[in-house]
Amino acid sequence: MITNQKLFMKTKAKLANKDRYQRMVGKLIYLSHTRPDIAYAVGVVSQFMHQPQAHACSSKNCQISKGNHRSWRYFSLVGGNLVTWKSKKQKVVSLSSVEAEFRGIAKGLAEALWIRKLVSEIRFPPKESIRIMSDNKAAIQISENPVQHDRTKHVEVGRHFIKEKLEAGIIKLPFVKSKDQLVDILTKAVGMVILHKCLNKLNFGDPTIQLEGEC
Template sequence: MEAPPGFTQDFKEKEVCRLKKSLYGLKQSPRAWFGRFTLAMRKYGYKQSNSDHTLFLKRRNGLITCLIIYVDDMIITGNDKGEMEQLRQNLFAEFEMKDLGRLKYFLGIDVLRSKQGIFICQKKYILDLLAETGMMDCKPIETPMMTNHKLHMEIKAKLADKERYQRLVGKLIYLSHTRPDIAYVVGVVSQFMHEPQAAHMEAVIRIIRYLKGTSNHGVLYKSNGNLEIQAYTDADWAGDKGNRRSTSGYFTLVGGNLVTWRSKKQKVVALSSAEAEFRGIARGLAEILWINKLLTELGLPPKGTSRMMCDNKAAIQISENPVQHDRTKHVEIDRHFIKEKLEAGIIELPFVQSEDQLADILTKAVNGRIFNHCLGKLSFGDPTTQLEGEC
């Protein structure tokens, strides 16, 4: 690199600087930084998690300390106060950094604490998005997308601003980290990033209008005295009007708290509704196994069988029946994968009707377990009584 201003008089002709720190401006900068940080954490006696490589764990005298890092922002937690203080001192000596105290704001996520539990939301992120799009004074809307939408690539349709569309959808994808209610609709609009049309842009604007009226929504985490793992899976058969692929989704709860959720269009066309549900069960099962592994590494191994709710009897029967069916040849690997975990007692597949499943989800929402209005209006009162009137 060339010598910076003020040092040129000490350099001879054709002499340059040799760069020793590869932190900024290079493609391998993140890899170099994370490798350097990992070596430091191992030197302090921390073990890198196999479930999440950005998570570092250390056990001492029956206590545990956890550190999770995203680029150069990190969170330290645990029940070993002495080790946490020692880790801070080690990091200060090794790197140039500062302690911001108790976690309040992290990567655009607000963290609020009350007697009910810990509430996370992205209100500031939503307000910044509304200001950027000039929609601070827009009229809110009650739903993020029309029921039975028919979004697809139309022939010779009017095109939208591609750059603006990609920027808005990218922000919505990050926003869905604390907003499971928009996970499906964001997954739909993100399918048209390569060539957005006017109808797709209108769908994105509708999502932003929905966020205008629900900027205080987020996820509440509370202690319910158990770590029981539950999962709900569902799929729509041939829901995509363009290529007739199905969309499957799931969300998982640990101890009654919502921890992961996903909505994703399947890679192949399902020949029946049972097949679409079956593929959704396989993806939900993979998520349960990952959560089991992560809890085990944290020293909290699951004690019982995880329950995965499904509303399709045919998919459950295929999973439990050991007889080879001709109609399941193309999903044979998924079938054996699910059957193996059923026989091992890792999961069970109770049948739940769609209406009962929805009622159960709404009950948990009203009780403040999944969604809640934050920042004064509802989150710090009794959510059950206060939400009854609004519902």
């Protein structure tokens, strides 16, 4: 997708074939279960399934208000291999980007603990702490600081949950620069250079290459 492009419904525009559009998007949704590189684009086109128009409209002058409903997302890697990922709009209203990021850390931690338990059950217990990478220093500081903070009053349960795992040495919260944050490809359109850089770090390879023997 074009970076920073805004799509919107145009008044009285010619409608597209709704059934065909929904079938195509449905197939893309199924495909995105194994293709995180198209997850964001599929999420965008899914928003127009109720009334697809013949031409997707974009405008640099059109600004759609998203309100305070933010999304949380994460990638889970084991031994450098991508095993699970998720991107979802929050069901509750976040009052700041810090709060949204904090909720993302809590969700990612829950997933990481489940994977940790799973690999332990098959006799591959982790030898190191789980690293939860975040590009929000404020969210990391809130997680590590037991002192009550104004921005934590809506996420107190998650804050204590994260703090408990930090103190037990089960997890670490290293800071990662925004330009190196892999999960951005799940929530916004990025340039091809950044996209391929992220996919390489995820050991994803070229998804368009068909291996010998595959059908």
